[in-house]
Amino acid sequence: MGKQAKTAIEPTREENYPEWYQEVIKASDMAEISPVRGCMVIKPWGYALWENIMRSLDDMFKTTGVKNAYFPLFIPINFLEKEAAHVEGFAKECAVVTHHRLEQDENGRLIPAGKLTEPLIVRPTSETIIGDSFSKWVKSYRDLPILINQWANVVRWEMRTRIFLRTSEFLWQEGHTVHATREEAIDRTQMMLEVYRKMAEEYLAIPVITGEKSEAEKFPGAETTTCIEAMMQDRKALQAGTSHFLGQNFARASEIKFQSDKEAEEYGWTTSWGSSTRLIGGLIMTHSDDNGVILPPRVASSHVVLMPIIRKDKDKQMVMDYTDELAARLRNISYYGYPIRVEVDARDIGGARNWEWIKKGIPLRVEIGPKDIASDSVFVGRRDKDPKDKSAMGKDAFADDICRILDEIQNTLFQRALDYRKAHTRNIDDKEAFDHFFTPENKERPEIHGGFAMSHWCGDGACEKKIKERLNVTVRCIPYDQENEDGKCIECGKPSGKRVVFAKAY
């Protein structure tokens, strides 16, 4: 990627990917850092994207019989102690509420007062507090399955934060289910993983690998963690959603018991599954370019901006009428069950207007001037093409065709990302080649490396640990779509039956 033409975002991805990421978000006006350490402000352009993601996921959840509910923000400290692995995993960087009142000191400054006898944790995840409710809701096999989802904010104290990827507070959904049998819970785990795959691939246009986590990477307290993993443009892996089979671990910890149809008392089998505003970070790092964000139409904050061009006062009324009429017509068109989302931007700020929308990543930009109107046409720019590559279209043809054009953009984005992942994924069977693949050639650009290595692994955590220490590379997932194949562990040479995905990770 040369830098012949000046781009809207500096630095470019090639020059400095992490800095580019910060700049591309700033330029898109999606979110900003807040004065509260580690927390973000999600601005309207970013939140509209999240609303569309939420709606799509929520519709899919409900289709599988899941219902929404809401549980307390606070978790009593002793709840976290109930499940041993969970304590290790989550009882570390938490926001702890210790007081329930403020008083003014002699200088009029506010100080904490009203100390709580038992501190409360701001939920980092809700297995324990939801488990407490479930233990009351479940009495008999007739009460099962219980299929619940919660849309909520959670807090995991982070020292080094990055907007949408790692923040102390983030928005997410967490699903929690209870089943009468092990098999049914495993099926549910897979069913929700499939919802996440569909969300990532068909809505966010992010190709993902589905599979299972290794022992070291799984959810604290889970029996199996399944996940979707995506490759970002810097070739690192991003975990975009996880679905956990929790066995009876949490049921035991929370006393979720039921009378079976054979009158025996049994523990329930539970699952949990989550995805978060992190999806937005993944979307940005999959599709954006050096001119800004590129939003996939299925979830885009808005689909099309109409920009009237008015050079003379006498044209104003005519151009605005034409624009407003087109806006109304487009808003009457349904795209996957919801109206086309249309912006009208009549600001007189020169070329900055066009560039603002490019940086925001809106799929379609439409210029409408007196000359276009004379030929009943519009001048259309697509965000998946070069900013200069714009073309005239008859107005009616544009309106009739807009859904097809949006689908074409959606498909282009997905295909590009898939091609990119394929180009940077290699089967590697040689340890030296493996190490070379993950070692940056340029020491000043430590983030540049090969991508995903599909290599054999014996399944031993010790090998995984050595690789992590040497290269900061981990087993991202044990993919479902890999054929069984005899091979040798890339680290120790012992026999292995399957390749796994090794990568650096967010």
Next chain:
Amino acid sequence: MGKQAKTAIEPTREENYPEWYQEVIKASDMAEISPVRGCMVIKPWGYALWENIMRSLDDMFKTTGVKNAYFPLFIPINFLEKEAAHVEGFAKECAVVTHHRLEQDENGRLIPAGKLTEPLIVRPTSETIIGDSFSKWVKSYRDLPILINQWANVVRWEMRTRIFLRTSEFLWQEGHTVHATREEAIDRTQMMLEVYRKMAEEYLAIPVITGEKSEAEKFPGAETTTCIEAMMQDRKALQAGTSHFLGQNFARASEIKFQSDKEAEEYGWTTSWGSSTRLIGGLIMTHSDDNGVILPPRVASSHVVLMPIIRKDKDKQMVMDYTDELAARLRNISYYGYPIRVEVDARDIGGARNWEWIKKGIPLRVEIGPKDIASDSVFVGRRDKDPKDKSAMGKDAFADDICRILDEIQNTLFQRALDYRKAHTRNIDDKEAFDHFFTPENKERPEIHGGFAMSHWCGDGACEKKIKERLNVTVRCIPYDQENEDGKCIECGKPSGKRVVFAKAY
């Protein structure tokens, strides 16, 4: 209200209204108390209602140009100190985060660690943290107006809690806007009050009085607080939504300044407006009866339950097919732009099934047995009528007519509530009569009193305070729809130009 027939909820409203309220919620399965002091769990039946309320409000907000965003859960303690009245009002019963880590002590118990240099408050409301963002977003008059809403959880520590009415954590929306002129901000305050009125009256079927709060009752830091006030079945007032004109108070505190078109630097004019899960409490206390909750169709968690009646195994397939076909047909009908929400309950639990749905308040219950099917009809019960008052309807007629029937129920509920309020509202000009109106006749039933007194008030806070101390009655609002009229203050006898609403309040 005699107690001839046994009712589903005990005690009845007549016997003990506060206890009835707890029991009716329990019986409806909408929510429950959580193990976290003062917090509630909103169960699926309650949350579905909230989702419908959210969607309706959100649509209305967006129609007025408002966009959603999201701001941090935590507020630095010094932010609360910025606005003097705000400190007084909100910096009292707050959840205070003082640590960001947990460690295990020698006994393995978790204890707070990692003390924060400055404590954080869990937001009780977000004027100050949003104001901080607005101060960065607003530079010029061209950036105005800013019209933002946030759906969020907030925490105000409460010692005595009541589900949906007063809980430490609750869900709400808070709107925040900035304008270039005082007039525009006042217009926005009124516009959002009208959204709340419409929500209450047209969706929740709760008649409300719109007006302004007295000095003593207004939002800490507001110049004017406008509100909607409703009468509950125990004749107490419930504030169901507020819209505040904040003048330049918060703009000064947060430094929200803009360059006017005359190049001068000016402070913005701000508003804020909110409504919460309290609306659910108001809905319950407006419409429910001694058999349980009654949900207004426009926001009901679900509209209709189909209950197949299967006495013989041989009928099963036929009855279920008929039921499923009707369910599918009803789900294809649009009611105010969204599909009819249908439950199918095929549980074989006898009469308990019917009563469960009565207690849940679903607008329509439909029984379908072999005899009904023989005449291609269904047996319909309406929640606004007596449980025994059920009638046969042709299946086609029912499906064709369901929207009209739902509207009829909606209107009946509104009219009943309006009649009730009128029956318990009195113009009172005599102090003795006023005191008598608010004094319970039966000392064992302190909650029973007259209702709303429309009486003259001189506007002096001292009179208001005396009345509050004597009767626990306050000025609920200075209503917009009252004609100006010469009169004398009910407390001090000084001249007054208008009647106000006096009531006991939630």
